[in-house]
Amino acid sequence: xxxxxxxxxxxxxxxGKDVELRCDPIxxxxxxYWYRQSLGQGLEFLIYFQGNSAPDKSGLxxxxxxxxxxxxxxxxxxxxxxxxxxxxVYLCASSLEGFNQPQxxxxxxxxxxx
Amino acid sequence: xxxVTQSQPEMSVQEAETxxxxxxxxxxxxxxxxxxxKQPPSRQMILxxxxxxxxxxxxxxxxxSVNFQKAAKSFSLKISDSQLGxxxxxxxxxxxxxxxxxxxxxxxxxxxx
Numbered sequence: 001x002x003x004x005x006x007x008x009x010x011x012x013x014x015x016g017k018d019v020e021l022r023c024d025p026i027x028x029x030x031x032x033y034w035y036r037q038s039l040g041q042g043l044e045f046l047i048y049f050q051g052n053s054a055p056d057k058s059g060l061x062x063x064x065x066x067x068x069x070x071x072x073x074x075x076x077x078x079x080x081x082x083x084x085x086x087x088x089v090y091l092c093a094s095s096l097e098g099f100n101q102p103q104x105x106x107x108x109x110x111x112x113x114x
Numbered sequence: 115x116x117x118v119t120q121s122q123p124e125m126s127v128q129e130a131e132t133x134x135x136x137x138x139x140x141x142x143x144x145x146x147x148x149x150x151x152k153q154p155p156s157r158q159m160i161l162x163x164x165x166x167x168x169x170x171x172x173x174x175x176x177x178x179s180v181n182f183q184k185a186a187k188s189f190s191l192k193i194s195d196s197q198l199g200x201x202x203x204x205x206x207x208x209x210x211x212x213x214x215x216x217x218x219x220x221x222x223x224x225x226x227x
Contacts (some may be wrong), residue, residue, distance in 0.1 A: 023185075033214065033215075041220075042118075042217035043205070043207075043217040045158075045216070089157060089160065090217035093159070099147070099213065100166065100209065102149075103161075104161075105160075107158045
């Protein structure tokens with residue numbers, strides 16, 4: 001497919017476990033973003049990758065959250081020692097380089113922490 | 115810091131009628147872009163329309179248009195001839211030089227038959 005692909009679509013895990021969420025951006029898009037959407041809320045910025053530049057991690061809520069982007073393409077968001085407040089939909093977006101390039105979103109991963 | 119505010123958590127409209135969703139924002143930057151995104155139950159965020167802050171002319175995309183009042187920092191979305199498929203959560207968003215999007219809280223729009 002040509003769109004942003006995220007996996008898994010849904011993830012249920014126990015409190016304290018680690019989880020990995022995957023994002024496969026649109027081919028050729030150098031910018032990649034992670035956002036978090038808590039129930040009934042707007043989207044909260046987490047992290048932004050642009051080409052080979054150092055990522056903007058200023059939105060990560062705690063040191064339990066980390067993300068990497070290998071080979072300038074696929075990205076993985078990792079949450080360690082999950083807490084119930086981590087339950088949310090995690091959305092990934094990608095875009096071409098440059099200001100005002102529209103961001104294209106995936107369908108998100110719904111994470112539920114028991 | 116950038117903020118985006120949507121003061122209408124829910125709205126409803128009859129099919130074929132017109133509805134306006136409100137959005138206000140705040141930023142100290144002079145160059146920015148404004149967007150409206152639609153999120154149906156499928157969760158995917160779909161870009162509806164965008165406006166460049168330095169352009170005075172209001173953007174239009176088919177049945178969707180905006181009323182951009184730069185001095186008032188207001189960016190409302192008008193949907194004409196509402197259709198059942200327009201039922202969704204609508205988010206107003208702003209992009210400044212940092213490239214991240216700052217989103218409002220969203221407005222749940224329901225189009226009734």
